[in-house]
Amino acid sequence: MVTADLLANAVVAGLLLGGFYAxxxxxxxxxxxxxxxxxxxHPAFIIAGAYTAYILNSRFGIDPVLIGVLAAPLxxxxxxxxxxxxxGAFERTGQESLSGLAFFFGLMFIIEVVLILVYGVDYRLVQAxxxxxxxxxxxxxxxxxxLVPFVVAVALTAGIYLYLARTFTGRAIQAVAQDRLALQLMGVNPIRVKQWAFGLGIATAAIAGALLIIIGPVEPSVGRQYIGRAFAIVVLxxxxSISGMFIAALILGIVESLVNTFMGPSWAPAVAFGVLLLTLALRPSGLFGR
Amino acid sequence: MANSLSIEGVRAGYGAVQVLEGISLAVRDGETVALLGTNGAGKSTLMKAVMGIVTPSAGRIAAVIDDVEHDLVGKTPEEVVDLGIALVPEGRRLFPKLTVQENLLMGASRRAARGRIDENLAFCFETFPVLAERRGQLAGSMSGGEQQMLALARAIMTAPKILLIDEPSVGLAPIFVARTVEKIAELKRRFGLTVLMAEQNFTQAIKIADRGYVIVHGHIEFEGESRESMQNNDMIRRLYLGM
Known part of the structure; x- marks a missing residue:
């Protein structure tokens, strides 16, 4: 039965969840x-971030959000x-499409296996x-x-958005995939820009991981549930586009929460791909493609 | 202070295909030199060799920037740009998904250009009022002529001493070609630039060039020491003026 308070709670819960997805x-x-x-x-790095928060929180009692921020530079x-x-191994020789994919697959399994070997498959959580x-x-x-992950995620999104729009390096990050040679003609080394941007992307995983383990207990393989969602959000x-990504994350969170509430949790994992397929069919450049 | 470019016996190509067969030319301080030639003659390859995009197999490329001589062979494009040499590339190569203003700011990435960013941006908007009007528009959504203006302005934002321009007239309507060439002359005057311009359109190029070279199949076929000697040369009259 759909009641007003059930609906309102589902939408608000979805909004908060969507913020975390961002x-x-x-x-x-x-x-x-x-x-x-x-x-x-990427989701495996988020799990690594969650475990960093778990380790430092259980040992020193530091706030998980603070751990996320402190771990970001590492x-x-x-x-x-x-x-x-x-x-060096793939992109320089033009083998990034297949070998590169295998590289990141391997990296994902290595992170997972190391965490399982050291901490086992038990669920871990933080205290705050x-x-x-x-x-x-x-x-x-x-x-x-x-609520705390939502607020932190909004701050993180706003920070990255401003960084990309307002700084020389941020604009270079946007430019590097559009035209590498043109970037060189601006006197900028594209490899250095990509290295910086990749580091920045992984740094956000430290914070996202801390948020993940605040929301609920984490074990090494839960990252896999986020692969499809994360890619779907970026494409949507x-x-x-950072602002497009943020709105797509909120939409996915709300839809997932509504499905979860009114159709049952077993349908929720299908939501990301359902929304993705629909969008690709109707608007191939994503909801907010430039 | 003087800025000049000298190219001596440069051979270069792509893999097994040799495009430049020993090219020598010079651009002296404050000159505008036209590099004339048909498609595939090697104009773009020469520009790319200067910028470090194509590595020459033989020969010497050197630039004097503010009285200091630099050997350009072996330098990466970003190192060449950082010396104060800018290229407006063939096909313009703007960042299509960045706005006009963001494209211009990208030009000011190198340290020497950042200090002059406000001054140079104001100058670009004054010289190209259309860019000021469209500063928030995506570069990819502009017309060819407007994109050429943006490509020129973006190169100016790097605060160069030597400006290389590769076929500014390609794909432009005749009215825009004339306007682009006028703008190049204006930029050169205001910035005291030393300019090397590759062009197929002789009539337009000769309007602003002090002198020029004709490149045929990868070597210099004719060197005109003045505008008049270019206009009166038999080969040029035959090839470009249909006389």
Missing amino acids: AVAIGLAIIFGQLDIVNIA FFLAGAGIYRVYY GYIGESWRIGFVDLPFRM GGMG
Whole structure:
């Protein structure tokens, strides 16, 4: 039965979930949307971020969001290093499409297996004062474990959006996939730009991972559930458009939440692909393609 | 301070295909030199060799920038640009999904250009009022003539001393060709640029060139020391003027 409060709660929960999805997809909006690199391991980096939050939170009791922010520079360096390897091994010789994909597949499994070997397959979680608290506005529930990730994700999205639009490096990141040689003619080294952008994309995974483990317990293979969603959001958002990606994430979150509430949770995983197929059929450049 | 370009005995090509068969030419300080030739003669390849996009197999390419000589062979395009040499490439190569203003700002990426960004942007908008009107529009959605103006303005944003322009007239309606050539002359005057311009359109190129070279099958077929000597040359009259 559809009641007003059930509907309102489903929409609000979906909105909060969608905000979190934006944090999951934003790194991919840069790496896949702007750089055209099919980094299928992105959700695995998010899991690595979640485990970083788990380890430091359980050992030192640091707030998970703070851990995410502090770990971001390390993830940036790891990302820059991985791009260097990817460039040297595949992109330079033009083998990125198939071998590159296999490279990221392999990376995904390595991250998963290392986490399983070290921490096992048990679900891990973090402690923070606000997890378990919630606000109630009228009949709408706002659990903090969803609200905090939403707020952080909005801040992250706004930050990346402004960075890409307002800085020289940000504009170069947008330009590098459009015309590499033209970028060189502006006196900019495209490899360095891509390395920086890849690092930036991976850095967002540290924060997204912290948000993931605030929302609920995490085990090493849950990242796989986000591969389809993250890619669907980037494509829906029009490949590389940050504002488009954000709106696509909110739409997906809301639709998923409605399906979850009114049709049952088993349908929810099909939503991302359903929305993606529909969009590609009706508007191949995504909802907000330039 | 003086800026000049000298190319001596340059041979270059793509894989097994040799395009430049030993080219020598010079652009002296403050000159506008026209490089004339038909499609496939090697004009673009020569420009690419100067910019480090194509590596010559033999010969020497050197530029004097502010009285300092630099050897260009072996440098990457971004290093050449950073010395103060800009190329308006064939086909314009704008960033189609960036706005006009974003394209212009991309031009000012190198450190020496960032300090002059406001001044140069104001100058570009003044010289090309259409770009000011369309500053928020995506570059890919503009007409060919407007795109050529943007490509020129974007190169100016790199604050160059030497400007190479590859076939500015290609794909433009005659009215835009004339206007583009006038703008090049204006930019050169205002910025004190040294210019090398590749063109097929002799009539337009000779309007602003101090002198020129005719390139045929990868070598210099004729060198005209003045505008008059170009106009009176038999081969040019035959090839370009149909006389």
